[in-house]
Amino acid sequence: MDAEQFREHAHKMVDFIADYYKTIENFPVLSQVQPGYLRNMLPDSAPNHPESLDDIFNDVQAKILPGVTHWQSPNYFAYYPSNSSIAGFLGEMLSAGLNIVGFSWITSPAATELEMIVLDWLAKLLKLPDEFLSAGQGGGVIQGTASEAVLVVLLAARDKVLRRLSKNALEKIVVYASDQTHSAVQKACQIAGIHPENCRLLKTESSTNYALSPDVLCEAIAHDVAIGLVPFFLCATIAGIHPENCRLLKTEFSTDYALSPDILCEAIAHDVAIGLVPFFLCATVGTTSSTAVDPLLALGKIAKSNGMWFHVDAAYAGSACICPEYRQYIDGVEEADSFNMNAHKWFLTNFDCSALWVKDRTALVQSLSTNPEFLKNKASQANMVVDYKDWQIPLGRRFRSLKLWMVLRLYGIENLQCYIRNHIKLAEHFEGLVAQDPRFEVVTPRIFSLVCFRLLPPRNNEDNDKKLNNDLLEAINSTGKIFISHTVLSGKYILRFAIGAPLTEERHVTAAWKVLQDEASVLLGRL
Numbered sequence: 200m201d202a203e204q205f206r207e208h209a210h211k212m213v214d215f216i217a218d219y220y221k222t223i224e225n226f227p228v229l230s231q232v233q234p235g236y237l238r239n240m241l242p243d244s245a246p247n248h249p250e251s252l253d254d255i256f257n258d259v260q261a262k263i264l265p266g267v268t269h270w271q272s273p274n275y276f277a278y279y280p281s282n283s284s285i286a287g288f289l290g291e292m293l294s295a296g297l298n299i300v301g302f303s304w305i306t307s308p309a310a311t312e313l314e315m316i317v318l319d320w321l322a323k324l325l326k327l328p329d330e331f332l333s334a335g336q337g338g339g340v341i342q343g344t345a346s347e348a349v350l351v352v353l354l355a356a357r358d359k360v361l362r363r364l365s366k367n368a369l370e371k372i373v374v375y376a377s378d379q380t381h382s383a384v385q386k387a388c389q390i391a392g393i394h395p396e397n398c399r400l401l402k403t404e405s406s407t408n409y410a411l412s413p414d415v416l417c418e419a420i421a422h423d424v425a426i427g428l429v430p431f432f433l434c435a436t437i438a439g440i441h442p443e444n445c446r447l448l449k450t451e452f453s454t455d456y457a458l459s460p461d462i463l464c465e466a467i468a469h470d471v472a473i474g475l476v477p478f479f480l481c482a483t484v485g486t487t488s489s490t491a492v493d494p495l496l497a498l499g500k501i502a503k504s505n506g507m508w509f510h511v512d513a514a515y516a517g518s519a520c521i522c523p524e525y526r527q528y529i530d531g532v533e534e535a536d537s538f539n540m541n542a543h544k545w546f547l548t549n550f551d552c553s554a555l556w557v558k559d560r561t562a563l564v565q566s567l568s569t570n571p572e573f574l575k576n577k578a579s580q581a582n583m584v585v586d587y588k589d590w591q592i593p594l595g596r597r598f599r600s601l602k603l604w605m606v607l608r609l610y611g612i613e614n615l616q617c618y619i620r621n622h623i624k625l626a627e628h629f630e631g632l633v634a635q636d637p638r639f640e641v642v643t644p645r646i647f648s649l650v651c652f653r654l655l656p657p658r659n660n661e662d663n664d665k666k667l668n669n670d671l672l673e674a675i676n677s678t679g680k681i682f683i684s685h686t687v688l689s690g691k692y693i694l695r696f697a698i699g700a701p702l703t704e705e706r707h708v709t710a711a712w713k714v715l716q717d718e719a720s721v722l723l724g725r726l
């Protein structure tokens with residue numbers, strides 16, 4: 200590499216990217232091209248002679264950018280966010296610059312050691328139990344995606360149970376998750392050779408909201424008795440009662456679409472009775488469709504009492520748990536054997552960076568380690584070091600901890616917490632706008648920065664429910680002004696509005712709502 204040529208080209212590239220971000224709102228958020236659009240715009244084969252960078256930039260402008268969906272646009276509200284930041288970008292740049300392949304400690308000691316340290320930092324920030332820290336038997340590792348994370352822990356759990364049973368018990372071992380669990384779990388089962396019928400996706404349902412909790416009632420009664428008052432009546436407003444002695448206890452949304460411990464117990468009991476062996480449970484904190492939160496503590500206890508591996512997928516919502524007020528959503532993580540969150544979703548770390556922690560790294564290594572002659576070295580042979588090649592599927596690995604390290608250092612914890620809170624506040628704002636328009640309804644309780652809502656079909660048109668919302672989605676996205684996505688919950692077609700792009704401000708959310716309202720008026724006018 201000619202360093203001066205690099206400097207010149209890289210400056211141009213940085214200028215190009217900076218200009219892209221400056222003008223990002225001018226592009227249609229969702230690419231509007233048709234399948235195969237690029238084939239006719241580019242030559243059939245690679246050039247024989249070098250071309251200029253300027254020519255390539257011209258092609259990027261004219262041919263590539265029209266086929267890009269702008270995930271970093273402030274008007275991007277689809278799926279879940281995939282954050283970029285200056286810090287994340289600089290870390291990526293440094294990683295590309297050093298371009299090491301850090302499969303074993305010896306191939307770049309700093310890559311392994313920084314990854315261990317930075318994942319310890321992040322584990323402490325999330326208040327994960329100490330067993331997940333690298334000082335003991337556990338530790339963190341950066342995987343490419345949450346899908347790889349669940350695959351590697353499933354393989355570790357599978358091999359662990361098969362060592363206990365026998366190799367030919369593969370047909371008998373069973374995985375449990377909810378019907379809201381990301382399809383990554385099913386894919387992992389396919390790869391791991393789990394019998395397709397032994398991947399149980401247990402049914403979840405939407406439960407009643409704003410019910411009085413018996414626990415809250417008990418607490419209030421205990422408090423009043425302790426201060427000498429006499430509880431005498433539940434649920435009434437009665438003349439003559441001192442106003443201060445009428446307790447209106449706070450109700451809360453119970454989490455919808457969460458996996459029920461009772462249903463899990465039932466499924467396990469049924470499977471054990473017919474000779475199957477439960478071995479893996481995946482719970483989710485922040486499901487993909489609606490951010491449901493599975494009750495980790497209760498589920499974890501069931502997993503433990505049945506000798507199962509308990510994995511927690513917090514791919515999206517894990518980031519929010521760095522804020523003390525959202526940490527409660529991973530209460531119970533003490534019961535988990537592994538925990539995963541995607542720093543590349545909502546933590547300002549450019550794709551890809553999926554943080555996985557395990558309590559027992561030996562289980563991973565036993566499943567994924569190879570030790571060919573050409574990789575042997577003193578440090579590995581003496582068992583003095585972590586070789587991350589044994590914690591993942593591929594051999595080669597990038598220096599991804601640099602970008603996470605940069606994010607943590609250049610922002611600092613307080614700014615990262617503000618960042619999360621701001622998106623959640625914007626989601627609250629959007630939720631409020633939806634709630635004010637009687638033509639729409641908010642479908643599930645909003646917990647983090649996703650709002651699930653739908654346009655209500657006019658009376659006598661209820662059968663058109665799905666078509667109406669699908670038409671609205673298509674109409675919205677084809678304007679290019681905003682991009683949202685959808686899901687299906689309890690058979691209903693639902694629109695998802697996920698806030699989390701770093702550039703999104705309140706004005707973007709308000710404008711997006713106006714686009715939605717205008718398109719809804721057009722559609723409803725046609726009915």
Ligand code: PLP
Pocket residue numbers: 279343344345346347381383483485486487512513514515541553
């Ligand atoms: N788990 C959850 C809860 C998700 O929402 C997603 C993606 O949105 C995934 C897993 C899969 O993520 P990845 O693309 O990192 O495999």
